[in-house]
Amino acid sequence: MYSDKKIAVAAVVGPTATGKTALGLQLCQRLQGEIVSCDSMQIYQGLPIGTAQPTREEREAAPYHLVDFLPVEEPFSVSDYVQMASSTIGQIHDRGHLPVLVGGTGLYARSLLRGFSFEEGGRDEALRQRLFQEAETCGPQALYQCLQKLDPKSAQEIHPNNVKRVIRALEYIQLCGEPFSAQAERSQTAESPYRYGMLCLSFRDREKLYRRIERRVDHMLEQGLLEEAQAFYLRCQKAQRIPTAAQAIGYKELFPYFRGEVSLEEAVENLKRETRRYAKRQITWFSREKNAAFLYVDDWEGQEEGLLEESLRLLRQWHVGGGEAVEQ
Structure with missing residues (x-):
């Protein structure tokens, strides 16, 4: 408009x-x-x-x-x-x-x-560091497969090698108890x-x-x-x-x-x-x-x-x- x-x-x-x-x-x-x-x-x-x-x-x-x-x-x-x-x-x-x-x-x-809006969700640095360590130890694909199970919609939008975004999505899910894609859908309006x-x-x-x-x-x-x-x-x-x-x-x-x-x-x-x-x-x-x-x-x-x-x-x-x- x-x-x-x-x-x-x-x-x-x-x-x-x-x-x-x-x-x-x-x-x-x-x-x-x-x-x-x-x-x-x-x-x-x-x-x-x-x-x-x-x-x-x-x-x-x-x-x-x-x-x-x-x-x-x-x-x-x-x-x-x-x-x-x-x-x-x-x-x-x-x-x-x-x-x-x-x-x-x-x-x-x-x-x-x-x-x-990015006000929802907050941050958990300890959780984020643990996920980064898991990515370094097991490879990014392991985290991505976890995201696919928890939030298929977000997994479709995020590239498997984009470790930073995969971790942010998993962090949000853990902290908020809902799919990361739910926040994105609200933001669309x-x-x-x-x-x-x-x-x-x-x-x-x-x-x-x-x-x-x-x-x-x-x-x-x-x-x-x-x-x-x-x-x-x-x-x-x-x-x-x-x-x-x-x-x-x-x-x-x-x-x-x-x-x-x-x-x-x-x-x-x-x-x-x-x-x-x-x-x-x-x-x-x-x-x-x-x-x-x-x-x-x-x-x-x-x-x-x-x-x-x-x-x-x-x-x-x-x-x-x-x-x-x-x-x-």
């Missing part, structure tokens, strides 16, 4: 390697915007290559928020993100600028833009605090996207991903608990190489394969989003200005951007 009392937010989402940052920066330049990152791994300090954090040049092109600020050992939840992003968006709006949400973490985007439009970048030709992903991985390796991952691996060895960031694609595929379990060639191929799979999951996730428009990058090859103008047109339809969206 249109309401000029709500803060306007432009969102640029979609799978990895589709050019979200570039489009987000263009929108900022045209609409006097500031970028709010929507990436669950770019928040961490010391991992700029593997998490594809914005470059210095990109950060100079527009104000950039919620990247490279959290030590890898620190816990960080969806609730933490929503709280920080909401505060940041309010500050950007108060400056008379347009918040431009950019990233590919679908759960972050959905939770923030739809105004999901919440009204968004924002007037937003969601631009989802993707490719009609999936093979083109996969080739871009492979080139991106090769470029990361040239930039020094292997050295960055090895330093992080050694840091994880000294930690009392494996940091959440160790589950990020780009690191967990290289760790077996450092342990001598696979060759470098095998590790790199695993990294490319897992990144392709992740991109496929991202596409599936965003295809379910309401108030989202897919923009296919391969339809606009060699026409960057055309893609930008189409994005601006769609945002105007959502009453985002332009005179009515940003109070100057």
Whole structure:
């Protein structure tokens, strides 16, 4: 529902390697915007290559928020993100600028833009640590199978390897005595605090996207991903608990190489394969989003200005951007 009392937010989402940052920066330049990152791994300090954090040049092109600020050992939840992003968006709006949400973490985007509540359930750090230890000892599949039995609906929404979310769901079930999915269903009725439009970048030709992903991985390796991952691996060895960031694609595929379990060639191929799979999951996730428009990058090859103008047109339809969206 249109309401000029709500803060306007432009969102640029979609799978990895589709050019979200570039489009987000263009929108900022045209609409006097500031970028709010929507990436669950770019928040961490010391991992700029593997998490594809914005470059210095990109950060100079527009104000950039919620990247490279959290030590890898620190816990960080969806609730933490929503709280920080909401505060940041309010500050950007108060400056008379347009918040431009950019990233590919679908759960972050959905939770923030739809105004999901995370007040229920609370936390039990002892239980959480015990579940993390169980995951490290028995493997993530054991916890996931437990979730499948207790809450099949949540199990369908959560990837088996997303240990952090599986543990949060099990923690909620233990503390509240009801399925984690029950909370999500109640949240579905919440009204968004924002007037937003969601631009989802993707490719009609999936093979083109996969080739871009492979080139991106090769470029990361040239930039020094292997050295960055090895330093992080050694840091994880000294930690009392494996940091959440160790589950990020780009690191967990290289760790077996450092342990001598696979060759470098095998590790790199695993990294490319897992990144392709992740991109496929991202596409599936965003295809379910309401108030989202897919923009296919391969339809606009060699026409960057055309893609930008189409994005601006769609945002105007959502009453985002332009005179009515940003109070100057």
